[in-house]
Amino acid sequence: MKRTSMTRGARALAVAATLTAALLAVPTAEAAVTVLAPGSSVAGKTIGQWSEAWWQWAFSLDAIDNPFTDGSQAAASNGQSGPVFFLAGTTGSTATRSFNVPGDKYLLVPLINLELSDLEDPTASAAHLRAMATDIIDMVDSLTGKVDGIDLAADLFLYREATPGTFSFVTAAGNAFGVIPGTANVAVGDGYYLMLAPIGLGTYTLTYGGGISTFPFATEVEATVTGVPEPAALGLLAVGLIGLAWVRLRPV
Template sequence: MKPNILSASLLPLFAMVALACSGEDPEPPTPPDYLFGVEEQPFGKTYEQWAEAWFQWAFAIPKAENPILDGPCEGHQMGDVFFLAGNVGGQTTRACAVPAGKAIFFPIVNSISRACPEYVDNPDLTCEMLTSEPVAHDNASSFFNDYEVTMTLEIDGNAIKDLDDRRAHTATFDDPTPNQAEDVFGTICSGPIRENTCDVPVGSKRIAAADGYWVMLKPLPAGEHEVQFTGKIVLSPDQTFELDVTYNLTVAP
């Protein structure tokens, strides 16, 4: 949705005359200040802590309701910040109602790496690698350190710049995926630890780490808004991950 710039064009008559006489073009309106700065701590958390909170939210939701898989975006929301989700690739358009006064937090592209002793049967992997916190952190970052990443973000038609500055890497956290949602992303490496030959107790928590590019929108004014973001990660000459997500948001008065 294009921004309404009518109010910016209602300059006093004497200003319009002065500009006409001087031959100068009027300056374009300044886009709204949509985002919290990456150095800020909105609602008491850093961007890194909000990234972890986002994963705790998104991965705890069962498959049938999960917003990453087009479940209702209003579900399982709480507190001062409203979470939005991307997708698992491709183009998606969603409609979502957001309560007034809520900040909005979401990833443009992100990655999670989890300890997975169940995969030790692979001859290239060891128990130490599959349960190591440093390895989990390195794997989470590899997409953004090793590959070409491009992103865009538009809010009400206004392009947001300097997205490369919005990268955040989480501390280690416990994977919140419950047993009943173990197939959300099609991998056994989620939820509590299962049977393995690495002597990791079955049912124990699975550690995880995450990386990515995130934005925290300040509360939007009441009315209709459009948020669109795209991401592209070139993994190889013949393998690319791409997403294009549009949210049509209605903020309650």
């Protein structure tokens, strides 16, 4: 009886190892990239409110592992937390990147965006900052948002998201935008964003950007993005499967 129990235990351990390897290595072929409708809410916040958090994240990053200037995995993961994973754009150039994202998190993708604040212009009122931001984004005349070469939406100009009010942020030394370190107490933002539903386990090529021909200004990123399990989820799975194997291993 003990030999039979040990054999079953070995099989259970083999199953655990196989399932864990499958979760790590095999993408979900039928998974699709879904764009949420403009103005949608995620975890109690509208996309416009998430754009505020995007700017707070972007300005908090210093020159080390900065996703706006470095396409590495460390850079992409720097400063990320919560249910939405932020993707970085550029400050006016093209970039090619490759990194993993948690497969169960939403992705906020900036096509083209801007913020204005009292840190950059201490004399400007919130109303003046808002008017300037609106005027500049009104000039956007090209947008790109594709997955594996296929358009993510028929009309990307429907996906404009302004911050609903003013917000604040703190800039790190060496931030990608060249803004002096300090605190912005009155800031506004405007631009075009796509909020993608969690992509699960799979690899996709996201191409996103936008431009204003009258400046001229243009930004575009081609990112190979792979959805992977969260480390915490893998840990729970491993504990559960090993526990199952341990039950099987006990002699009877």
